[in-house]
Amino acid sequence: MTPLIQLSSVGKTLTGQGRPRTILAGVDLTVHSGDSVAILGRSGSGKSTLLSLIGLLDRPDSGQYLLNGRDVTRLPERKAAALRSAEFGFVFQRFFLLNHLTAAQNVAMALVNGQGWLSRRKRRARVLAALERVGIAHLARHKPPRLSGGEQQRVAIARALVREPRVLLADEPTGALDTETGSMVIDTLLSATAQGCALILVTHDGDHAKRMGRVLRLEGGVLHSAADR
Amino acid sequence: MIAFSGGLRSALLIGGQGIRARKLRTLLSMLSLFLGVLAVVVVQAAAETGRRATLGYSELAIGKDGTLQMYVVPHEAGFPIILDTLRGRADAIAITMTQAIIGESGVRPINPGGGPIDTANSGSGPAPEAGFVVCDSRGICRPGPDPAEGSAPPGRAIELRLTAMTGDIRQFKPFRVESGQWLDFDSAPSLAPRIVLNKEAAKGFARHQVPARMRIAGAIADPTPQLIGVVDDGMFEPAAYVRADELLNWMPEGKLGALAFNGGLQMLLSPEATDVERILRARLLAIGMTEDQIHTEPIRSRHAVEQQLLILQWIFLGLASLVLLIGVAGILNVGLATVGERVEEFALRRAVGTPRSLLAGIVLVETMLTGLFTAGLAIGVGALVLTYGGRFLDAWLPYGWDLEFPWQAGAAGVVAGLTAGLLGGLVPAIRAARIPIAAVMRA
Numbered sequence: 001m002t003p004l005i006q007l008s009s010v011g012k013t014l015t016g017q018g019r020p021r022t023i024l025a026g027v028d029l030t031v032h033s034g035d036s037v038a039i040l041g042r043s044g045s046g047k048s049t050l051l052s053l054i055g056l057l058d059r060p061d062s063g064q065y066l067l068n069g070r071d072v073t074r075l076p077e078r079k080a081a082a083l084r085s086a087e088f089g090f091v092f093q094r095f096f097l098l099n100h101l102t103a104a105q106n107v108a109m110a111l112v113n114g115q116g117w118l119s120r121r122k123r124r125a126r127v128l129a130a131l132e133r134v135g136i137a138h139l140a141r142h143k144p145p146r147l148s149g150g151e152q153q154r155v156a157i158a159r160a161l162v163r164e165p166r167v168l169l170a171d172e173p174t175g176a177l178d179t180e181t182g183s184m185v186i187d188t189l190l191s192a193t194a195q196g197c198a199l200i201l202v203t204h205d206g207d208h209a210k211r212m213g214r215v216l217r218l219e220g221g222v223l224h225s226a227a228d229r
Numbered sequence: 230m231i232a233f234s235g236g237l238r239s240a241l242l243i244g245g246q247g248i249r250a251r252k253l254r255t256l257l258s259m260l261s262l263f264l265g266v267l268a269v270v271v272v273q274a275a276a277e278t279g280r281r282a283t284l285g286y287s288e289l290a291i292g293k294d295g296t297l298q299m300y301v302v303p304h305e306a307g308f309p310i311i312l313d314t315l316r317g318r319a320d321a322i323a324i325t326m327t328q329a330i331i332g333e334s335g336v337r338p339i340n341p342g343g344g345p346i347d348t349a350n351s352g353s354g355p356a357p358e359a360g361f362v363v364c365d366s367r368g369i370c371r372p373g374p375d376p377a378e379g380s381a382p383p384g385r386a387i388e389l390r391l392t393a394m395t396g397d398i399r400q401f402k403p404f405r406v407e408s409g410q411w412l413d414f415d416s417a418p419s420l421a422p423r424i425v426l427n428k429e430a431a432k433g434f435a436r437h438q439v440p441a442r443m444r445i446a447g448a449i450a451d452p453t454p455q456l457i458g459v460v461d462d463g464m465f466e467p468a469a470y471v472r473a474d475e476l477l478n479w480m481p482e483g484k485l486g487a488l489a490f491n492g493g494l495q496m497l498l499s500p501e502a503t504d505v506e507r508i509l510r511a512r513l514l515a516i517g518m519t520e521d522q523i524h525t526e527p528i529r530s531r532h533a534v535e536q537q538l539l540i541l542q543w544i545f546l547g548l549a550s551l552v553l554l555i556g557v558a559g560i561l562n563v564g565l566a567t568v569g570e571r572v573e574e575f576a577l578r579r580a581v582g583t584p585r586s587l588l589a590g591i592v593l594v595e596t597m598l599t600g601l602f603t604a605g606l607a608i609g610v611g612a613l614v615l616t617y618g619g620r621f622l623d624a625w626l627p628y629g630w631d632l633e634f635p636w637q638a639g640a641a642g643v644v645a646g647l648t649a650g651l652l653g654g655l656v657p658a659i660r661a662a663r664i665p666i667a668a669v670m671r672a
Contacts, residue, residue, distance in 0.1 A: 049667070057580060058667035078584050085582020096577045100250035112242055113578065114587035117235035159581070 002069040004198050005031040010063035023049045025221030036199040038209035041218035047202040048171050055088045055169045056080040085115040089160030089168045093175040095152045097144040104140040107159045130162040134188050150181035157188050168192050168199045236587050244594030254563055259603045261559025262649055266607040268549035269645040274638035276542040287530040289463030292401045294531040299496035300524040306516045309482045314509050315395050320499040322396035329391035332439035336384020343388040345465055346433040387433045389467035393476045401497040409458025422475040423455045430467035431459040448479045553649055560596050560653025568657045575661050576669035589658035600650025604642040
């Protein structure tokens with residue numbers, strides 16, 4: 001079976017104001033549909049950078065990236081945007097909800113992105129279905145400032161799921177939540193894998209990581225299996 | 230096409246949400262742009278109103294564009310031929326002008342030479358070489374009374390220019406009936422010539438009571454005219470209009486043609502009546518007239534007027550554009566500040582698959598909608614001022630100054646608003662499209 005994600009010797013060097021810093025130095029990773037993978041690592045180890053490369057938010061400097069067998073290492077921005085819309089769902093630690101929009105409008109943001117057009121009725125149905133999936137359909141008309149942290153994160157997960165992506169990328173989604181709420185968020189994310197969606201979770205929390213099918217650790221710019229240590 | 234439609238709809242939807250979320254900023258942008266767009270609307274409205282008025286006056290005084298004018302020097306045998314050729318034609322008329330005095334005989338008219346009523350008796354006197362002329366206060370001179378009449382005692386009489394027509398002149402010069410009625414060319418000719426005065430002549434008759442007796446050089450007797458109406462013909466001198474066939478009851482055809490001065494005989498032909506011109510020319514040449522005694526030219530007043538107005542309009546639009554530029558700078562300033570504040574939003578939108586071009590489109594839609602709203606406001610204010618101002622000023626406005634808000638001013642306002650939005654939003658749009666997505670999401 002063709003892997004959903006296949007990274008081979010992927011490298012990335014960040015060039016900021018200081019001298020260039022190699023973040024990833026030959027990462028190899030294979031993920032299949034329905035997999036759940038946790039990536040652990042110290043702050044600044046490159047976990048978020050790796051997630052950005054997988055989610056086509058950034059490009060690797062070296063190596064090869066195959067998405068469902070298709071080489072997307074050097075994809076033009078327009079095609080990358082189309083793939084991000086169709087294949088990936090992102091969940092961030094800071095939720096990134098727009099305060100002037102309702103929960104439903106925040107979720108609909110992933111549908112109103114210039115990649116095709118859905119009628120208002122269809123859009124509404126899909127948004128409500130996504131909110132229902134994360135258990136907060138009754139909060140559709142609420143704006144983010146009126147929601148708790150857990151509710152806000154679930155709105156963000158609904159936004160990631162509304163296009164029914166094949167890969168869910170979660171960058172420390174429980175970082176700003178208490179343990180109980182964080183656990184509920186992980187439950188919600190894992191439920192997506194039951195329907196064939198791959199989940200890649202970047203986290204510092206060992207307990208959450210253990211609930212994933214596979215746990216990897218990023219050290220020295222290379223991925224290791226956590227069991228190797 | 231589907232992608233374009235989806236992108237445009239997405240941009241409109243998100244742009245609309247952005248404007249709703251930042252009402253105060255939108256209002257500030259609109260304020261900075263308002264004066265510029267209003268200036269463009271006002272300049273365009275003024276230019277259009279002026280153009281209409283000037284063209285309106287030009288049509289009254291000279292004739293409608295495209296009308297063919299044919300001039301023939303006075304000729305005794307010519308006039309009967311012209312009458313014969315034009316008989317039964319609705320698309321061509323002949324007119325001839327002469328001076329007439331209505332009132333007492335043997336007296337000096339209150340406006341010798343047919344000058345304006347208000348400036349009557351100013352500056353008349355003999356010219357050294359050209360016979361006798363009368364000059365009014367503006368320096369306009371006309372053939373004047375002979376010395377014997379010049380020494381006649383002042384009396385109750387008004388001198389005016391009499392225009393005799395073989396058909397309705399209003400198809401070529403749209404005179405506006407002020408009171409009474411216009412000449413009826415379908416009825417049988419009346420023995421007492423029916424005449425229609427212009428406003429200046431009517432002013433004279435309103436101020437002075439004169440006997441109804443009309444003196445025309447060459448007439449076999451002085452007819453008693455019937456005053457049936459008053460028209461606005463755009464002229465400042467007293468004038469009257471009469472059916473040529475009613476005047477012919479009092480003078481022979483040849484006399485009427487030969488007496489005409491001030492341009493001789495004139496024919497006005499509709500642009501389609503080219504056969505009339507051809508036939509007339511051939512028949513007039515056949516009686517011995519020469520080519521240089523017949524002159525034909527079309528009326529091209531619209532072109533000349535529009536050329537003059539266009540230069541003025543561009544000068545004022547240039548000035549208005551400078552004011553508009555200040556508004557563009559305002560939109561640019563607010564746009565850059567807003568993009569700076571929305572870095573996370575734009576990065577997030579890119580993360581969910583929004584292409585760079587759509588991000589730029591969202592910013593442009595917001596600034597262009599702002600420009601459009603401002604245009605709507607400026608057009609509304611302009612239309613209100615013109616409509617209500619027009620009601621107050623109506624009594625003082627000259628003929629043709631119809632103060633209706635022209636659609637061209639509205640269109641110019643919309644174009645100005647959209648252009649300002651586009652120019653002001655361009656740099657913020659480029660900046661929004663270049664936001665480094667990964668760096669923002671990592672932060």
